[in-house]
Amino acid sequence: MRPRQGLIKQFSTFLQFDADHFQTWVIDPKLRRSMQSCVEQSSQTETSEAFWVFHWYKLWQADPSSLARDHLAAYVQEVCFWNAQKTTGSFTMTQYDLADCFQMAIAQFDRVLKGFNPEQGCSFKNYASAAFGSLIRESLRQQQEISICTDWALLRKSSQKRLVEALQKMGLALNTIDRYVLAWKCFTTLYTPQQATKTRKLPQPDLKSWAAIAQLYNTQRQSQLVSYSSAVNPEVLEKWLGICAHAVRSYLYPTIVSIDASKPGQESGDFLDPLSDLAHTSLLAQMIVEEEAQTRKAQEAQLNSALIETLDQLDFQSQEILRLYYREKLTQKKIADRLDLKQCTVSRRLTKAREALLRTLAAWSQATLHISLSSDVLKYTSITLGEWLEICYSQCGQPSSVKVAVE
DSSP: OHHHHHHHHHTTEEEEEETTEEEEEEEOHHHHHHHHHHHHHSOTTOOOHHHHHHHHHHHHHHOTTSHHHHHHHHHTHHHHHHHHHHHHHTOOSOSOOHHHHHHHHHTTHHHHHHHOOGGGSOOHHHHHHHHHHHHHHHHHHHHHHHHHSOHHHHHHHSOHHHHHHHHHHTTOOHHHHHHHHHHHHHHHHHOOOGGGGSGGGOOOOOHHHHHHHHHHHHHHHHHHOSSOOOOOOHHHHHHHHHHHHHHHHHHHSOOOOOTTOBOTTOTTSOBOOTTHHHHHHHHHHHHHHHHHHHHHHHHHHHHHHHHHHHHHHSOHHHHHHHHHHHTSOOOHHHHHHHHTOOHHHHHHHHHHHHHHHHHHHHHHIIIIIOOOOOHHHHHHHHHHHHHHHHHIIIIISOGGGOOOOOO
């Protein structure tokens, strides 16, 4: 019975770590029952590792979600451990310990399964051993590569998909992510220095490059962004791209802190808070959102003042027509009857009053947001003005107390 008991353990037992050290082997009850049942139903001669590896591998091919995968994962625990131990020792500049590297490799076990081909004559254990070692070395080399990259080199190496995922993980709003991604596109389009062949040590763009990147961004934002946004200067773009680089770096290789590690000065007491990095990222995202909200608030106040000033400059009769039309919801005919005017006069004065306000809104948008006045933009601006007037007169009747929203 010993060979059979050994087989049952091989295909149902997993490593358990204590911090970064091997502690013991733990048997999975479900896998043990599964393996024991299969062994008892088999013939006396079916006691070789090769037979059961092939058995579970074929079952896994037929149903990847079955227990067959877990049986094979248990079978390669030991070779994964020895490769993690061997490989970790050869990388002196790494923050990852033995347990980290073991998890790094075993987490990619599905890649090992998919890459194995029994027809090539290599045993599954030998193939897994070589594959685990390669996966760990690849991950550690990438980690070191990212660690020594400058922010500008990292941004050039990153894909748009990776950048978006990194910014989403920071918890940023969709419109903020859109602006950052557009800034990144402009950066990668224009920043192609001679040092591009040495992608790890790209220097920061010079003032001329930042100016060109900002100009491209301010041009493309009108067609590339879903919602309108303010023009930005080179300093703002540099700040945004710095946030992007931080997000990508944290996304690729988040700081790993052992939950069993003590806080400095409290070695015998509390544990480190594993959520500290998350809190830092959330705080950064909150600061970005608050800064953008303050900018929008200032712009809304400026635009509101400009529109109120234009309203104040209208003659009394035009102001009264606007009030009756937007506050009391009277038709042009009823306004004409109340003011003893012709309906065509009411219509003309109403149109001229709105045109004066529209010119103010369009001029402010051009000067502050650098928006070109295309037909679509004018249509959107006209709609925005109509909404402002309705809120202005319908809710409170005091134009000075209402602010138009800046997107």
